[in-house]
Amino acid sequence: MKQAIVILHGMGEQIPMATLNSFVNSVWTQDADLVSRTRPDPNTGKERDGNVSWAKPDPRNSSSELRRITTEKDKNENYTDFYEYYWAHVMQGTTWExxxxxxxxxxxxxxxxxxxxxxxxxxxxxxxxxxxxxxxxxxxxxxxxxxxxxxxxxxxxxxxxxxxxxxxKRFGDVARYVKALPPNVAKRHQIRQGGVDLLSRLIDSGEYQRLVVVAHSLGGIIAYDILAETYARYNKIGGTGPQPERDALEQMIRDATESGSLDLDAFQDQQARAFTEAREQCAPWIVSDFVTLGAPLTHAEFLVAESHEDLRARQRDRLLPTCPPVMEYDGTTKTQHFSYSNKEQRQPIDRRTPHHAALFAYTRWTNLYSDEKYILTGDLVSGPVAEVFGLEFNNRENKGVLKGIRDIAVLPKLDAAGNVDKDHRRSFVSHNNYWSIDKGTEKVRGTDEKFVPHHIKELRRALRIAS
Structure with a gap:
């Protein structure tokens, strides 16, 4: 299998490839579980120091400053191409006004x-x-x-x-992107369009069976917008035959709405099965996972919308996709779906097309954040997003939000009660440390082996490179 991972950098005057190179080092080069240590280094034929990758020019980047980083084969016969969507140059010219x-x-x-x-x-x-x-x-x-x-x-x-x-130079990027004021509209469009074009080129190439989008900081808001716009172009279903996995996913959401509770593990497993079913039926959408790191989307009602009520209204209107996706009533099947069909006589299991905002029916979302305290520890920018972008429901017996996003606290790790895990401690301003392999405070007892920090373990698990 061949897969692609696209990373979007955060705010500030970023240097092309700097984010990508450090990211690849942490999630590929130094991951001893991806390639057997006994396999010779493909460059030297000798014992390896890490997993090998190469930087290649690729016209899909649309910039001579950028390179595609392509890897050797991993233990499960997968090849991975890493891309950076670089947008910092578009934001030049920000002023105090x-x-x-x-x-x-x-x-x-x-x-x-x-x-x-x-x-x-x-x-x-x-x-x-x-x-x-x-x-x-x-x-x-x-x-x-x-x-x-x-x-x-x-x-x-x-x-x-x-x-x-x-x-x-830093928060100016946020100021210009999140507010749709006349001086900002052209910049917002240029950034989004560039990302949509990159994803479209990767999808249309037919080269990749799976695509993962990773975004840091403000890049999380940008990536969310890019994914929403791109999915609206690719929410098609091909092939023939019934869709039992899509039907099962919709039934799971309906049941959760009635009970007021959604099993996150079961939901993400069913998302993966629905994704595989759609791909087997020639659906063009290949983005299996969205991973956000230190994303300000947790403050969406303050940054993206005008209020909490405005945020929920935009989600109900399908302007902002939710996870699970917004459902709609089908007068023929007499039940709720995130998909539609024009067939006059139809059953829920029959072939249906997901609506344009059903992005997170087929794409799993994992969000890594760092719990903040007293502003100077953790990451004030980040936070949980499952509540903010979950599916709001209100039935006869229950009302609330179904949470289909996996929020993971790192730097430090939190226990089930929300307290700092006993083997961790808070760190000073962790916003830029989500893939820093030399950060983290995990203790190792009874072993001299080099350990992998908790936040790196969770990031690698979310990417599923060798899955």
Missing amino acids: HVKTWIKDLLFRIPPRRVAHAWVLLWIVALIIGGLTLWGLWPKAEAPAPWVAWLAALGGMAVTAFVSTVLI
Whole structure:
């Protein structure tokens, strides 16, 4: 089998291939479980130091700065091609005006409880800066003492540096992408279209049986939009015959709506079976998994929508795909489906076409996040997304949200009660460490063997490279 993995980098002035090279090193080169250690190195014929890969030009990247990284065969006879969707160059030209508009919008909205403390801190910083600015402009009877002038100058330099290097160069990407204001629309379209084009080229090539999309930070929001738009082009069903696995998946969602509970393991297993069934019936969609790392999608009601109610309305209207997908009533079968059929006489098991927002019927979503505390530990940007992008239901006996996304707490690992696991501890600002193999605090008892950090284990498990 041949598969492709596409990674989207996060905010900031990223360098082409930097994200991809470090990512491949952690999930491929140093994974001793993927290739037998006794197999000779294909480059030297001698004992290997790690799994081997090569960088090749590939026109599907649409950039001479990028390369496809292709691997040797793994233990299950799979070949993997790694691609980076690079979009940082599109965001050049961000100014303070772009960021200021976004910050003003954040300040005058009530935030979700999870980020309320950061919102308060943002207000404090804004008030301090505003106060110092007014003090500097206010007429004074006499010149301030030299030490006061020096402090004011140093403070001004610090504020200028913070605005330039943090707000404009980093959070400026977020400000311009998440808000559909006239100055941002062309940039948003260009970024999305480039991603849709890349996925379409990979799908249409017929070279790959499976595709995985991985996204870090702001790249998670971008990848979500790209997947939603691309799926709407490929939500087709080919071949002939019934669809028992698709029918079983829809029945599972219907049963969960009635009971108010969804078995996540069983749901993701059934997603995989429905995906395999669709591929065997010549369906063109090959994205089996979506993996988000440190994704701000957890704050979607604050960043993507205008409120919680607005977010749910967009999901019900199928503008934003949910997991499980939104269901609709079929007057012929007298039940709910995420698919439709124009056949006059039909049964639930008969061939049906998934609607344009049924992306997460066939694509599993795994979300790795780092639990934040006191802003400086963990990752304030990230958080669970299963509740935010789950399927809202309201029947006669129950109402709530069905959660079909696997949220995994890493850096640190949390136990079932939500407390830090006894073999782990919180780390300082972990937003950029999700595939850093030298990070993590897992303890190893009774062995001298090199261990794999918990977050790397979970990332590799989510990718299923050798599955």
